Amino acid sequence: MIIAPSILSADLYNLENDLKKIGNADWIHIDSMDGVFVNNLTFGSNIVHAIRPHTDQLLDCHLMVDRPEKYIDAYAEAGADIITIHYEATPHPHRVLQQIREKGIRAGISINPGTSVEAIKALLPFVDLVLVMTVNPGFGGQSFIPEMLDKVSLLSDLRRINSYSFYIQVDGGVTNETAVDCVEAGADCLVSGSYVFNQEDPQEAISHMQNL
């Protein structure tokens, strides 16, 4: 199981120290929010640029921004390994996914709780990752919406039937308990923010989830 702690819940004043606390994680999840697509503002490609020289962990960039096509070049130049855009954020998701892959970067598509898997079926051959939001995007520390697990199961079936190879990532309210349900439904990558960073020993929490 791939674990991607979200630095949305890190202490930005002590980011270097907090990155050490999650040093055994496979990926680092970077939540960019623009105050338009979601009602919150966080960070942009500048944080990718700042972290990149200091880790070999994959930088997994989740763009909760309107019209993500405007920012792909900046994230590519900053050193992103994965860029996930929201299906709901652009009228041209297929074009933006192509734009990401043309940069040699893995491309992900994310869906809000109100968006069905059917809506992104035509995009599945063109993605390296599908992110199922299990909270409404915008804030950390929200409660997991269990009904979203049906989407994870459906994606897992579609992946098997069509021999696709995208990762199925779950994000929002992931704890040691909800992680078990995500794994059973077919997820292979879990984003966890507040749960991981609130633990006495984040590395132990990460390795527990990695072994699910």
Ligand SMILES: O=C(CO)[C@H](O)[C@H](O)COP(=O)(O)O
């Ligand atoms: O994308 C996000 C919010 O939009 C966060 O990645 C997500 O909510 C993780 O935080 P937590 O584990 O605290 O729910």
